[in-house]
Amino acid sequence: AQSVTQLGSHVSVSEGALVLLRCNYSSSVPPYLFWYVQYPNQGLQLLLKYTTGATLVKGINGFEAEFKKSETSFHLTKPSAHMSDAAEYFCAVSERRNTGKLIFGQGTTLQVKP
Amino acid sequence: ETGVTQTPRHLVMGMTNKKSLKCEQHLGHNAMYWYKQSAKKPLELMFVYSLEERVENNSVPSRFSPECPNSSHLFLHLHTLQPEDSALYLCASSQGPTRVTGELFFGEGSRLTVL
Numbered sequence: 353a354q355s356v357t358q359l360g361s362h363v364s365v366s367e368g369a370l371v372l373l374r375c376n377y378s379s380s381v382p383p384y385l386f387w388y389v390q391y392p393n394q395g396l397q398l399l400l401k402y403t404t405g406a407t408l409v410k411g412i413n414g415f416e417a418e419f420k421k422s423e424t425s426f427h428l429t430k431p432s433a434h435m436s437d438a439a440e441y442f443c444a445v446s447e448r449r450n451t452g453k454l455i456f457g458q459g460t461t462l463q464v465k466p
Numbered sequence: 467e468t469g470v471t472q473t474p475r476h477l478v479m480g481m482t483n484k485k486s487l488k489c490e491q492h493l494g495h496n497a498m499y500w501y502k503q504s505a506k507k508p509l510e511l512m513f514v515y516s517l518e519e520r521v522e523n524n525s526v527p528s529r530f531s532p533e534c535p536n537s538s539h540l541f542l543h544l545h546t547l548q549p550e551d552s553a554l555y556l557c558a559s560s561q562g563p564t565r566v567t568g569e570l571f572f573g574e575g576s577r578l579t580v581l
Contacts, residue, residue, distance in 0.1 A: 356508075386569070395470070395556055395572035396509075442509065453522070454570060456509040 354379045356445050358457035366465050371415075371430040373460050375443030378424060385426040386444040386454065387417055396442060402426065413437070438464045469493060472557050472573035480581050481547060487576045489540040489557030496561065498540040499570065500532060503554040515540060547580045554578075 359374040377383060384403050388396040400411025407419040413436075417428045426443060440461050444454040470491045479485050491498065500512040514522035515534040529551075531543040540557055554577050558570040 361506075388572075393574070395472075395574045396558075396570070397572070398569055401569060453511065453514065455511075458506075458508045 354383070354445050354455045356443050356455055356457035358441075358443050358460050360460055361458065362461045362463065364463040364465060365433045367435055368432050371428070371433045371437065371462065373428040373441050373443075373462065375417075375426045375428065375457060376424055377426060377443070377445045379445055384446040385417075385419060386446070387411065387415070387426075387428050388442045388444060388456075390440045390442065390459075392439075399428070399441070433462075433464045435464050435466065438462055470557055470559055470571050470573035472555075472576050474576060475574065476577045476579075478579045478581065479544070479547065481549070483547075484543070484545040486544065487542040487555055487557075487578075489542075489573055491538055491540075491557075491559040491571070493559055493571060495559035495571070496537045497559060498534060498537070499558040499560070500540065500542050501556040501558060503556055503575070505553075509556070513542075544578070547578075549580050552578055552580045 355378045357376045365371055386401045387399040389399050390396045399415050400409050400417055402409050402419045410416045415428055415430045417426050419426050440459045442459050443457040446454045473488045477485060497516045499514050502510045502512055511524050512526045513532040518534045518537055529546050533541040554575040556575045557573040560570050
Protein backbone atom coordinates (compact mmCIF):
# COMPACT_ATOMS: atom_id res chain seq x y z
CA ALA A 353 0.00 0.00 0.00
CA GLN A 354 1.10 3.51 -0.67
CA SER A 355 1.85 5.94 2.10
CA VAL A 356 3.33 9.35 2.62
CA THR A 357 5.21 10.60 5.67
CA GLN A 358 5.93 14.24 6.24
CA LEU A 359 8.62 14.75 8.85
CA GLY A 360 7.67 17.56 11.20
CA SER A 361 4.13 18.78 11.62
CA HIS A 362 5.40 22.31 12.24
CA VAL A 363 8.39 24.08 10.73
CA SER A 364 9.39 27.60 11.66
CA VAL A 365 11.86 29.70 9.69
CA SER A 366 12.88 33.33 9.61
CA GLU A 367 12.01 35.49 6.66
CA GLY A 368 14.75 35.11 4.06
CA ALA A 369 15.91 31.74 5.37
CA LEU A 370 15.90 28.44 3.52
CA VAL A 371 12.68 26.46 3.61
CA LEU A 372 12.97 22.67 3.72
CA LEU A 373 9.87 20.51 4.12
CA ARG A 374 10.49 16.78 4.14
CA CYS A 375 8.43 14.10 2.47
CA ASN A 376 9.08 10.38 2.18
CA TYR A 377 6.83 7.96 0.39
CA SER A 378 6.34 4.28 -0.11
CA SER A 379 4.97 2.88 -3.33
CA SER A 380 5.19 -0.48 -5.04
CA VAL A 381 5.25 1.12 -8.47
CA PRO A 382 6.86 4.29 -9.83
CA PRO A 383 4.85 7.10 -8.30
CA TYR A 384 3.61 10.47 -9.29
CA LEU A 385 4.45 12.93 -6.53
CA PHE A 386 2.85 16.23 -5.63
CA TRP A 387 3.12 19.12 -3.24
CA TYR A 388 0.01 21.11 -2.44
CA VAL A 389 -0.33 24.26 -0.35
CA GLN A 390 -3.33 25.30 1.71
CA TYR A 391 -3.72 28.87 2.90
CA PRO A 392 -6.10 29.58 5.78
CA ASN A 393 -9.76 29.06 4.94
CA GLN A 394 -8.95 27.91 1.44
CA GLY A 395 -8.74 24.68 -0.49
CA LEU A 396 -5.55 23.01 -1.63
CA GLN A 397 -3.57 24.42 -4.53
CA LEU A 398 -0.96 22.54 -6.52
CA LEU A 399 2.59 23.81 -5.99
CA LEU A 400 4.44 21.33 -8.18
CA LYS A 401 4.44 17.75 -9.38
CA TYR A 402 6.79 15.04 -10.54
CA THR A 403 5.58 12.60 -13.17
CA THR A 404 8.49 11.63 -15.42
CA GLY A 405 11.72 13.12 -16.71
CA ALA A 406 13.84 15.59 -14.78
CA THR A 407 13.92 14.76 -11.10
CA LEU A 408 14.25 18.38 -10.02
CA VAL A 409 10.93 20.09 -10.56
CA LYS A 410 10.13 23.73 -10.18
CA GLY A 411 6.80 25.04 -9.04
CA ILE A 412 5.02 28.25 -8.32
CA ASN A 413 6.18 30.91 -5.85
CA GLY A 414 9.84 29.88 -6.10
CA PHE A 415 9.40 26.39 -4.68
CA GLU A 416 11.13 23.32 -6.04
CA ALA A 417 11.40 19.66 -5.12
CA GLU A 418 13.70 16.82 -6.04
CA PHE A 419 12.60 13.24 -6.58
CA LYS A 420 15.19 10.86 -5.14
CA LYS A 421 14.23 7.30 -5.88
CA SER A 422 17.03 5.79 -3.82
CA GLU A 423 15.88 7.70 -0.77
CA THR A 424 12.14 7.50 -1.59
CA SER A 425 12.00 11.21 -0.90
CA PHE A 426 10.45 14.29 -2.45
CA HIS A 427 11.53 17.16 -0.24
CA LEU A 428 10.25 20.68 -0.90
CA THR A 429 12.63 23.64 -0.78
CA LYS A 430 12.67 27.37 -1.29
CA PRO A 431 15.90 29.36 -1.01
CA SER A 432 14.39 32.38 0.74
CA ALA A 433 11.19 32.33 2.77
CA HIS A 434 8.64 35.08 2.46
CA MET A 435 5.96 35.97 4.98
CA SER A 436 3.34 35.01 2.41
CA ASP A 437 4.66 31.43 2.39
CA ALA A 438 3.09 30.76 5.78
CA ALA A 439 0.58 28.00 5.13
CA GLU A 440 0.07 24.27 5.41
CA TYR A 441 1.88 22.07 2.92
CA PHE A 442 0.85 18.59 1.85
CA CYS A 443 2.87 15.97 0.07
CA ALA A 444 0.91 13.41 -1.94
CA VAL A 445 1.59 10.29 -3.98
CA SER A 446 -0.40 8.70 -6.77
CA GLU A 447 0.15 5.35 -8.41
CA ARG A 448 0.58 5.80 -12.12
CA ARG A 449 -2.03 3.22 -12.97
CA ASN A 450 -4.51 4.75 -10.55
CA THR A 451 -4.21 8.40 -11.44
CA GLY A 452 -6.40 10.86 -9.66
CA LYS A 453 -6.42 8.90 -6.43
CA LEU A 454 -3.97 10.74 -4.24
CA ILE A 455 -2.70 9.64 -0.86
CA PHE A 456 -1.79 12.64 1.27
CA GLY A 457 0.65 13.11 4.09
CA GLN A 458 -0.52 14.63 7.35
CA GLY A 459 0.69 18.07 6.41
CA THR A 460 3.37 20.47 7.62
CA THR A 461 2.52 23.92 8.89
CA LEU A 462 5.12 26.46 7.85
CA GLN A 463 5.53 29.49 10.07
CA VAL A 464 7.61 32.41 8.81
CA LYS A 465 8.93 34.80 11.42
CA PRO A 466 9.83 38.39 10.59
CA GLU B 467 -17.33 31.21 -12.34
CA THR B 468 -13.92 29.69 -11.94
CA GLY B 469 -12.53 26.35 -10.90
CA VAL B 470 -14.34 24.36 -8.26
CA THR B 471 -17.06 25.98 -6.19
CA GLN B 472 -18.44 24.59 -2.96
CA THR B 473 -21.54 25.66 -1.06
CA PRO B 474 -22.22 26.32 1.69
CA ARG B 475 -18.83 27.42 3.02
CA HIS B 476 -20.01 26.93 6.59
CA LEU B 477 -22.71 24.66 7.96
CA VAL B 478 -23.85 23.97 11.50
CA MET B 479 -26.29 21.13 12.01
CA GLY B 480 -27.75 19.01 14.74
CA MET B 481 -27.36 15.27 14.80
CA THR B 482 -30.93 14.73 13.62
CA ASN B 483 -30.79 17.18 10.72
CA LYS B 484 -30.51 16.41 7.04
CA LYS B 485 -28.40 18.70 4.92
CA SER B 486 -26.44 18.60 1.70
CA LEU B 487 -23.12 19.94 0.50
CA LYS B 488 -22.83 21.00 -3.11
CA CYS B 489 -19.85 21.11 -5.43
CA GLU B 490 -19.69 22.43 -8.98
CA GLN B 491 -16.71 22.39 -11.31
CA HIS B 492 -16.28 24.58 -14.36
CA LEU B 493 -13.13 22.94 -15.70
CA GLY B 494 -14.59 20.35 -18.04
CA HIS B 495 -13.25 17.52 -15.88
CA ASN B 496 -14.88 14.12 -15.74
CA ALA B 497 -13.87 12.93 -12.29
CA MET B 498 -14.92 14.38 -8.95
CA TYR B 499 -13.98 13.59 -5.37
CA TRP B 500 -14.98 14.19 -1.78
CA TYR B 501 -12.22 14.45 0.82
CA LYS B 502 -12.57 14.91 4.56
CA GLN B 503 -10.03 17.09 6.36
CA SER B 504 -9.98 16.78 10.13
CA ALA B 505 -7.58 18.50 12.49
CA LYS B 506 -4.30 16.63 13.02
CA LYS B 507 -5.18 13.96 10.44
CA PRO B 508 -4.25 13.45 6.78
CA LEU B 509 -6.84 14.15 4.15
CA GLU B 510 -9.16 11.19 3.84
CA LEU B 511 -10.55 10.23 0.47
CA MET B 512 -14.26 9.51 0.82
CA PHE B 513 -15.73 9.05 -2.65
CA VAL B 514 -14.59 9.14 -6.26
CA TYR B 515 -16.86 9.58 -9.25
CA SER B 516 -15.64 9.08 -12.79
CA LEU B 517 -18.00 9.89 -15.65
CA GLU B 518 -20.79 10.15 -13.08
CA GLU B 519 -20.24 6.59 -11.87
CA ARG B 520 -19.03 5.96 -8.36
CA VAL B 521 -15.72 4.18 -8.63
CA GLU B 522 -14.63 4.34 -5.03
CA ASN B 523 -16.31 4.33 -1.67
CA ASN B 524 -13.59 4.43 0.90
CA SER B 525 -15.42 2.67 3.73
CA VAL B 526 -17.47 5.74 4.48
CA PRO B 527 -20.43 5.38 6.90
CA SER B 528 -23.85 5.33 5.27
CA ARG B 529 -24.82 8.58 6.98
CA PHE B 530 -22.81 10.18 4.15
CA SER B 531 -24.52 9.71 0.79
CA PRO B 532 -22.92 11.08 -2.39
CA GLU B 533 -24.72 11.97 -5.58
CA CYS B 534 -23.24 12.89 -8.95
CA PRO B 535 -26.05 13.83 -11.38
CA ASN B 536 -23.63 14.94 -14.10
CA SER B 537 -19.93 15.50 -14.59
CA SER B 538 -20.09 19.07 -13.32
CA HIS B 539 -21.98 18.57 -10.07
CA LEU B 540 -21.37 16.56 -6.95
CA PHE B 541 -23.39 16.45 -3.76
CA LEU B 542 -22.80 15.00 -0.33
CA HIS B 543 -26.03 14.33 1.52
CA LEU B 544 -25.72 14.27 5.28
CA HIS B 545 -28.07 12.72 7.83
CA THR B 546 -27.88 11.68 11.47
CA LEU B 547 -24.28 12.79 11.73
CA GLN B 548 -22.11 12.54 14.80
CA PRO B 549 -20.02 15.28 16.42
CA GLU B 550 -16.87 13.52 15.22
CA ASP B 551 -18.02 14.17 11.66
CA SER B 552 -17.24 17.85 12.18
CA ALA B 553 -14.53 18.67 9.65
CA LEU B 554 -13.70 20.53 6.48
CA TYR B 555 -15.14 18.69 3.48
CA LEU B 556 -13.22 19.31 0.31
CA CYS B 557 -14.44 18.67 -3.19
CA ALA B 558 -11.97 18.19 -6.01
CA SER B 559 -12.02 17.39 -9.70
CA SER B 560 -9.56 16.02 -12.23
CA GLN B 561 -9.35 15.07 -15.86
CA GLY B 562 -10.11 11.54 -14.78
CA PRO B 563 -8.33 8.25 -15.06
CA THR B 564 -7.76 8.66 -18.76
CA ARG B 565 -5.32 11.40 -18.07
CA VAL B 566 -1.99 10.68 -16.42
CA THR B 567 -1.16 13.76 -14.45
CA GLY B 568 -3.28 12.90 -11.46
CA GLU B 569 -3.57 16.54 -10.54
CA LEU B 570 -6.56 17.51 -8.43
CA PHE B 571 -8.26 20.89 -8.42
CA PHE B 572 -9.83 21.67 -5.07
CA GLY B 573 -12.68 23.84 -3.95
CA GLU B 574 -12.36 25.99 -0.84
CA GLY B 575 -14.23 23.50 1.28
CA SER B 576 -17.36 23.37 3.40
CA ARG B 577 -16.72 23.69 7.12
CA LEU B 578 -19.19 21.40 8.89
CA THR B 579 -19.94 21.56 12.59
CA VAL B 580 -22.20 18.91 14.10
CA LEU B 581 -23.68 19.80 17.46
